[in-house]
Amino acid sequence: xxxxxxxxxxxxxxxxxxxxxxxxxxxxxxxxxxxxxxxxxxxxxxxxxxxxxxxxxxxxxxxxxxxxxxxxxxxxxxxxxxxxxxxxxxxxxxxxxxxxxxxxxxxxxxxxxxxxxxxxxxxxxxxxxxxxxxxxxxxxxxxxxxxxxxxxxxxxxxxxxxxxxxxxxxxxxxxxxxxxxxxxxxxxxxxxxxxxxxxxxxxxxxxxxxxxxxxxxxxxxxxxxxxxxxxxxxxxxxxxxxxxxxxxxxxxxxxxxxxxxxxxxxxxxxxxxxxxxxxxxxxxxxxxxxxxxxxxxxxxxxxxxxxxxxxxxxxxxxxxxxxxxxxxxxxxxxxxxxxxxxxxxxxxxxxxxxxxxxxxxxxxxxxxxx
Amino acid sequence: xxxxxxxxxxxxxxxxxxxxxxxxxxxxxxxxxxxxxxxxxxxxxxxxxxxxxxxxxxxxxxxxxxxxxxxxxxxxxxxxxxxxxxxxxxxxxxxxxxxxxxxxxxxxxxxxxxxxxxxxxxxxxxxxxxxxxxxxxxxxxxxxxxxxxxxxxxxxxxxxxxxxxxxxxxxxxxxxxxxxxxxxxxxxxxxxxxxxxxxxxxxxxxxxxxxxxxxxxxxxxxxxxxxxxxxxxxxxxxxxxxxxxxxxxxxxxxxxxxxxxxxxxxxxxxxxxxxxxxxxxxxxxxxxxxxxxxxxxxxxxxxxxxxxxxxxxxxxxxxxxxxxxxxxxxxxxxxxxxxxxxxxxxxxxxxxxxxxxxxxxxxxxxxxxxxxxxxxxxxxxxxxxxxxxxxxxxxxx
Numbered sequence: 172x173x174x175x176x177x178x179x180x181x182x183x184x185x186x187x188x189x190x191x192x193x194x195x196x197x198x199x200x201x202x203x204x205x206x207x208x209x210x211x212x213x214x215x216x217x218x219x220x221x222x223x224x225x226x227x228x229x230x231x232x233x234x235x236x237x238x239x240x241x242x243x244x245x246x247x248x249x250x251x252x253x254x255x256x257x258x259x260x261x262x263x264x265x266x267x268x269x270x271x272x273x274x275x276x277x278x279x280x281x282x283x284x285x286x287x288x289x290x291x292x293x294x295x296x297x298x299x300x301x302x303x304x305x306x307x308x309x310x311x312x313x314x315x316x317x318x319x320x321x322x323x324x325x326x327x328x329x330x331x332x333x334x335x336x337x338x339x340x341x342x343x344x345x346x347x348x349x350x351x352x353x354x355x356x357x358x359x360x361x362x363x364x365x366x367x368x369x370x371x372x373x374x375x376x377x378x379x380x381x382x383x384x385x386x387x388x389x390x391x392x393x394x395x396x397x398x399x400x401x402x403x404x405x406x407x408x409x410x411x412x413x414x415x416x417x418x419x420x421x422x423x424x425x426x427x428x429x430x431x432x433x434x435x436x437x438x439x440x441x442x443x444x445x446x447x448x449x450x451x452x453x454x455x456x457x458x459x460x461x462x463x464x465x466x467x468x469x470x471x472x473x474x475x476x477x478x479x480x481x482x483x484x485x486x487x488x489x490x491x492x493x494x495x496x497x498x499x500x501x502x503x504x505x506x507x508x509x510x511x512x513x514x515x516x517x518x519x520x521x522x523x524x525x526x527x528x529x530x531x532x533x534x535x536x537x538x539x540x541x
Numbered sequence: 542x543x544x545x546x547x548x549x550x551x552x553x554x555x556x557x558x559x560x561x562x563x564x565x566x567x568x569x570x571x572x573x574x575x576x577x578x579x580x581x582x583x584x585x586x587x588x589x590x591x592x593x594x595x596x597x598x599x600x601x602x603x604x605x606x607x608x609x610x611x612x613x614x615x616x617x618x619x620x621x622x623x624x625x626x627x628x629x630x631x632x633x634x635x636x637x638x639x640x641x642x643x644x645x646x647x648x649x650x651x652x653x654x655x656x657x658x659x660x661x662x663x664x665x666x667x668x669x670x671x672x673x674x675x676x677x678x679x680x681x682x683x684x685x686x687x688x689x690x691x692x693x694x695x696x697x698x699x700x701x702x703x704x705x706x707x708x709x710x711x712x713x714x715x716x717x718x719x720x721x722x723x724x725x726x727x728x729x730x731x732x733x734x735x736x737x738x739x740x741x742x743x744x745x746x747x748x749x750x751x752x753x754x755x756x757x758x759x760x761x762x763x764x765x766x767x768x769x770x771x772x773x774x775x776x777x778x779x780x781x782x783x784x785x786x787x788x789x790x791x792x793x794x795x796x797x798x799x800x801x802x803x804x805x806x807x808x809x810x811x812x813x814x815x816x817x818x819x820x821x822x823x824x825x826x827x828x829x830x831x832x833x834x835x836x837x838x839x840x841x842x843x844x845x846x847x848x849x850x851x852x853x854x855x856x857x858x859x860x861x862x863x864x865x866x867x868x869x870x871x872x873x874x875x876x877x878x879x880x881x882x883x884x885x886x887x888x889x890x891x892x893x894x895x896x897x898x899x900x901x902x903x904x905x906x907x908x909x910x911x912x913x914x915x916x917x918x919x920x921x922x923x924x925x926x927x928x929x930x931x932x933x934x935x936x937x938x
Contacts, residue, residue, distance in 0.1 A: 183826075186819045193812035197573075200808060204801065229641045229708035231650055236639055236709075265607045272607065274793070324605035325612065343794075363614060363750035364638070364742050413727065416879065420580070424805075427573055434566040435816055441559055442823045490804075498797065 184475060187439050191479030192486070194435060195514050198428045199487045199502070202510045205421040207500035212417070213408035214339025215278060215346050221257065221285035221376035223389060224407040228398040232410035234261045234373050241351070241370040243396060250391050252383030257284020258372030260354040263342055264361045266330075267322040270314035275321075276341035277304075279354020279372065286376030288348045291334025293317065302353055305334040307345035321347065327360035328353055342411065343499055377401075429517045436521030440472050444529035456534035465530035469522055476518035480511045545844055549851035552828070560856065563820055567860035568867075570813035574806055575868045575883070575891050581802035583881050584727070588798070589789045590691075591654055591725035591732075594675035597757035598766050600635070600788045601773055602781045608791035610637055611726070614752045619777050623756050626776045628764035631669045633657040634753035636738040639728065640707040640745070645698025652728035653707065655738020656757065659685045665717065666734070673757050675732070680718020688714040688731040692721045693880040697729075705731060710744030712737075727879075758782075810894065818902035821853050825906040829913070836915035846907040850900065857899040861892060 178184075210217075216224075225247070230237035241258060248256040260279035265272055280287045282296045288305060290296065294317050297303035306315055315321070321330040330349060340346060349357075351372055359366035375396070379388055389401040402410065409415040444451075451464055484507060491500055553560045586593070592600075592610070601623060606613030623632035636655035641648055656673060660666050665682040666674060674682050675689070680701040683689050690699040699705070703716045714733055724730040733741075739751045756777075760769050770782040783791065790796070825832070832845055868883045875881040 183823070186815075186822060190812070190815040190819045193808060193815050197805070197808045197812055200805065204805075231641050231648060233639070233641075233650060236641060236650075264612060265605060265609075274607070324607070325603075325614070326605070361612065361614070363752055364746060366749050367746070368748050424573065424577075427569060431566055431569045431573070431812075434562060434569070438559070438562050438566060438816075438820060439823070441562070442820065442827065445559075446823070446827045498801075 188475040188478045188482070190435065190439075191432070191475055191518070192482040194428060194432045195476075195479045195483035196486050198425055198432070198514055199483045199507070199510055200490070200500075201421055201425045201428065202506055203487055203491060203500040203502045205418060205425070206503055206506050207498075208343070208417050208421070209414065210501060211340045211343040211499045212414045213341075213411045215276070215288075215341040216339075216404065216408050216411065218289070218337075218339045219286050219376070219404060219407075220289075220378065221259075221404065222379045222385070223377040223392065223401055223403060224259075224286075224410075225375040225377065225392055225396055226373075226400040226402070226410070227396070228400070230400070232400050232402065232407075234259075234411070237373045238365075238367075238371055239373075239375055239396065239399075241372055244372075244375060246395050247375055247377065247392055250388065250395060252380055252388040252391070254378045254380045254383075255285050256378075257281045257286045257376040258351055259286045259374045259376055260351055260358065260372050261341060262354060262358050262361060263344055264357065265324040266347070267324060268310065268313045268315055269319050272324065273310075273313055274344050275306075275310075275347045276344040277354055277357055278341065278346050278348045279351040279358075280348055281351055284376060285378035286374075288336040288346075291336050294332070294334025296336075296348070297333055297350055297353075299350065300352070301333075301350070302328040302330055303333045304330040304347045304349040304353075305336045306332055306347045307340065308335045308337055309340075309345045310347075311335070323357055323360065325357075325361035327357040375399075429513055432514055433517040433521035436472050436476065436518040437525060438521075439475075440468060440522040440525035443471055444468060444525045448529070448532060451529055451532050452534040455532055461530040464532075465526045468526045468529050469519070472518055472522040472526075473515070476515055480514050483514075484511070545847035546851045546855075548848040549855055552848070553852055553855060563817075563856055564859045564863065566816055567813060567857055568863040570809060570816060571857075571860055571891065571895060572864035572867050573809045574813065574894075575864055575887070576871065576881075577802055577806045577809060578887055578891065579868060579872065579881050579883050581799065581806070582884070582887060583879070584798060584802075585795065586722050586882070587724050587727045587879070589725070589792045589795060590722040591652075591730060592785060592789045592792065594720060594723045595635075595656070595757055595785065596673050596675070596759070597785055598760045599758040599770055599773065600783050600785060601756040601758065601777055602754075602783065602788075604779045604781050606781070608781065608783060608788065609793050610635075610754050610788075611793070613754045615754070615756060615777070615780065617752060619780065620753065620756050622777045623758055623773055626769070626772050628761050628769045628772065629758055630761045631672060631759045633670070633673055633757050634735045635755040635757045636735055636742070636751075637725065637754045638738065638742050638745075640710075640741065642705045642707055642729070642731075644705040645703050650728055651705070651707070652725050652730040653738055653741060654723075654725060654730060654732045655735040655753075656732060657735055659734045659736035669759075672759055675720040675723050677718035677720050680716070683714075683717045683733050683737075685734055685737050686714055687717040687737070688733050689723070690716050690719050690731050691724050691729070692719045693724075694729055695719050697876070699729075699731075707741050707745075709746070710741055712741040712744050714741075810898065813895075814898040814902050817853055817857060817899060818905060821849060821903065821906045822909070824852075825849060825909050829909075832910055833913055833915050836913055842911045842913070845910045846903075849906045849910060850903045853899045853903050854896070857895055861895050 226232050226237040262277040291305040296305050319332045392401045393399050602613040620634045640651050642651035665684045705714045742751045773782045872881045872883040
């Protein structure tokens with residue numbers, strides 16, 4: 172009965188479906204942007220093997236303004252609850268690649284400590300004293316191969332590519348992993364005001380022992396580093412510039428769109444229920460159960476919503492395929508499934524009141540009114 | 542016309558719940574459109590405001606910077622080289638660095654911009670040296686150890702006379718005035734002389750070398766910017782010379798940001814138009830019997846069409862008013878860290894787009910009314926009367 176009812180008015184089905192598709196597409200695009208921006212801004216930190224990140228006292232948790240002499244590392248490594256300590260430095264700069272010039276995030280790391288990228292596949296991680304880099308697999312699209320040379324435009328050592336890593340992006344840029352010494356040389360060339368005569372890093376990284384109490388270790392590391400800010404990986408991701416504000420804003424927009432989708436479904440359901448009030452009364456008088464009528468009306472909202480979600484995913488996938496590679500959007504399967512479920516839930520929630528009202532039609536009174 | 546409006550209002554009042562829900566839905570969608578446009582505009586202003594307010598014709602970057610002020614470093618001699626080029630009225634060093642600032646309102650990240658050599662004595666820049674600075678909305682331009690802040694930060698405690706202490710380094714600056722829209726890279730931003738900026742950067746890391754990020758240039762009157770750009774590029778080795786508008790467009794992320802928000806605004810607007818169109822089409826179909834009767838009683842199709850359009854306009858106008866009020870509330874409560882502006886131009890543009898979209902959304906319902914044949918419908922009351930004329934013509938035995 173529900174399919175026949177929809178089929179009797181194909182224009183209306185199309186109208187409702189197209190309207191819902193626009194709303195669902197807006198929600199799916201927002202979710203794609205949220206996923207893409209978040210992964211692009213914080214991917215390298217999110218996939219890090221470090222449990223804790225220490226930022227210098229006056230940096231307010233900013234990678235760019237944090238700085239420690241590497242001599243501090245030994246002190247941190249000796250603290251109870253610390254399994255291993257490492258160091259990290261970041262620099263966004265332009266590099267000349269085989270095919271073109273691109274902006275990259277140079278990540279200086281102690282490859283043996285926490286915070287280092289996973290093992291390079293294919294290839295290997297750079298060795299100590301070697302001006303080399305293991306680079307984000309995404310740079311293959313720019314013509315980078317094993318043995319390619321990366322030339323920093325601002326000066327500093329050229330880097331030979333020894334491997335590829337799936338380490339994620341940082342500040343929306345592909346990552347180039349190199350040693351701390353090479354990072355320091357590149358930083359001094361690109362930002363002469365940051366140059367230092369002693370080995371330094373921006374952030375110290377810590378991995379915890381199995382029985383360590385996180386809060387206690389954070390306090391001890393902070394005290395050992397003269398009041399440093401010590402935060403876990405999740406908070407370090409939020410410390411990436413703009414990441415937290417971006418995520419909150421997009422989440423609010425997604426919530427607003429889901430609210431609108433629920434209200435639109437409520438509106439359409441109410442209109443359909445009002446239009447078919449007499450017909451529903453006759454069906455009730457002829458013996459149709461309230462439950463069956465309710466399910467029919469619910470399906471009239473649900474089927475266009477399901478079609479709309481499918482169309483919205485196809486539309487968004489087409490947009491993402493047509494977008495330039497640097498466009499910060501991605502649609503992982505769990506996020507896609509979750510969004511689809513939320514849209515359908517919103518549609519169902521919106522339809523509940525009109526459906527209950529329609530199902531509780533009194534046939535006698537309604538037919539008398541008609 | 543008034544009759545159509547009265548009819549429209551009467552029809553809307555007959556179903557107050559449905560009208561309220563429709564107004565709410567359209568208001569939220571219009572708020573989304575306005576909010577996205579306001580956020581996009583605010584983000585652009587926060588990211589590029591400093592370059593917009595810098596009264597320079599050309600900006601010289603290092604060639605390796607790819608047009609990014611953050612990435613560019615030039616030798617100090619570049620300022621002298623640029624100043625000697627024919628057609629240059631003023632050439633001043635421009636510096637940019639981030640600090641943690643301690644001042645009224647606590648500790649926060651601060652972008653410090655340095656412009657122009659220190660004036661003689663402790664006074665503010667004057668004469669040609671002041672020509673490149675943003676115009677203060679209150680107070681005066683900063684001299685050595687002074688700072689010009691953004692007007693949005695005055696409410697957060699950075700008014701004239703307040704002090705900022707920069708970390709690392711511990712250099713202190715006194716706020717001398719405020720100018721509108723001078724922030725950069727989304728940060729709370731203060732402008733000072735290049736000399737003060739250099740002292741602050743050097744204090745943060747005495748081992749480092751302090752170089753200007755760029756050189757800001759004003760051309761002599763009558764000198765074409767394109768011609769001067771060519772001369773400057775030849776005179777300053779390893780440089781790229783951009784007009785101010787090109788420099789603004791080249792700020793990292795500005796293009797992607799504009800495209801992303803443009804897409805979201807377009808989809809939200811299309812959704813709003815589709816909702817209004819679909820709902821009024823459904824309402825028109827439901828009330829077809831009423832429209833037929835009114836046509837039979839002498840109302841013209843044009844008048845009924847006007848009534849439908851008036852209904853849509855009334856709903857969208859009410860929704861627009863609610864959405865604009867909500868946006869104004871959001872703008873009023875937004876903090877100094879991310880001030881959301883709701884400029885009159887943006888409200889006017891969305892109002893014009895909403896009106897156009899509303900009229901477009903009425904095309905299908907009005908067409909439906911135009912096809913009604915009252916004589917045939919009244920002759921055959923019942924279900925057939927609810928069908929449009931074209932369909933009934935096909936029912937002939």
